Amino acid sequence: MSAPAVELRHVTHTYGTTPAVADVSLDVSAGDFVSIVGPSGCGKSTLLKVLAGLLAPTSGTAAIQGASTIDRPGLAGYMPQRDLLLPWKRAIDNATLGAELGDRRATKAEARQRALELFERFGLAGFEQSWPSELSGGMRQRLALLRTFLTGSRVLLLDEPFGALDAITRRDLHDWLQALWIDHLGESVPRSALFITHDVDEALVLSDVVHVMSARPGRIVDTVTVDEQRPRPASVTTSAAFIRNKARLLDSLDRGRATTH
Numbered sequence: 001m002s003a004p005a006v007e008l009r010h011v012t013h014t015y016g017t018t019p020a021v022a023d024v025s026l027d028v029s030a031g032d033f034v035s036i037v038g039p040s041g042c043g044k045s046t047l048l049k050v051l052a053g054l055l056a057p058t059s060g061t062a063a064i065q066g067a068s069t070i071d072r073p074g075l076a077g078y079m080p081q082r083d084l085l086l087p088w089k090r091a092i093d094n095a096t097l098g099a100e101l102g103d104r105r106a107t108k109a110e111a112r113q114r115a116l117e118l119f120e121r122f123g124l125a126g127f128e129q130s131w132p133s134e135l136s137g138g139m140r141q142r143l144a145l146l147r148t149f150l151t152g153s154r155v156l157l158l159d160e161p162f163g164a165l166d167a168i169t170r171r172d173l174h175d176w177l178q179a180l181w182i183d184h185l186g187e188s189v190p191r192s193a194l195f196i197t198h199d200v201d202e203a204l205v206l207s208d209v210v211h212v213m214s215a216r217p218g219r220i221v222d223t224v225t226v227d228e229q230r231p232r233p234a235s236v237t238t239s240a241a242f243i244r245n246k247a248r249l250l251d252s253l254d255r256g257r258a259t260t261h
């Protein structure tokens with residue numbers, strides 16, 4: 001059996017004397033879209049940084065496709081909380097930035113060619129030469145996601161990519177991301193995603209599995225599996241199964257917030 005796309009085992013991280021996450025274990029199977037919801041400051045970004053190889057856990061292990069991420073950045077495509085587009089680079093050059101770095105480095109020409117092919121699929125056709133400041137908020141996030149896709153990694157670590165967007169733009173991006181996800185599931189090694197959000201509805205619309213974290217130091221306090229077929233339209237949020245799952249997640253969040261460590 002092949003290794004899970006993402007594997008965290010008993011991960012604990014303490015910044016100085018501040019415990020951020022405590023004993024977190026979770027797997028993401030190949031092809032799965034998995035979300036983590038939790039209150040602000042509970043250590044969600046810390047977990048992604050450990051998986052991105054940017055932070056060594058105080059204890060425990062982290063692996064992407066079976067390879068330890070400790071001191072090994074670039075095994076997964078990582079989109080940090082701020083989109084970090086470089087304002088002095090045009091959209092096309094921002095898109096190819098990750099592809100020219102990291103483990104699966106492509107040549108500049110290859111990366112550019114692949115990016116140009118995907119600009120339309122990412123709703124950015126015609127904006128290849130634009131500056132980031134000329135793009136809308138939704139376009140900037142799609143461009144940052146395109147950059148993450150172009151790293152070539154089968155595993156995407158997405159830290160609240162839609163957190164700063166208005167509700168309508170966010171809804172459009174949910175539809176778009178689901179369509180993109182369905183397209184990519186046909187690939188020989190399907191993509192997997194670990195997605196951070198504060199928004200329970202967003203987690204349930206997009207995910208196969210949703211984990212709930214408690215207040216700091218974050219622990220996994222509940223896990224819900226979502227069986228709904230994709231694509232899931234906005235109306236899915238009114239189905240009985242969705243409402244049941246949402247009530248459970250909100251309850252787990254409340255209980256996790258009330259926990260004192």
Ligand SMILES: Nc1ncnc2c1ncn2[C@@H]1O[C@H](COP(=O)(O)OP(=O)(O)OP(=O)(O)O)[C@@H](O)[C@H]1O
Nearest residue numbers: 015018019020039040041042043044045046047216
């Ligand atoms: N470099 C650091 N030094 C000290 N404490 C830190 C550092 N980075 C994060 N922390 C603390 O660790 C805790 C977890 O931070 P983290 O950013 O992982 O949480 P988060 O769940 O992603 O938060 P948010 O949802 O607000 O983005 C927070 O209390 C934060 O203040």
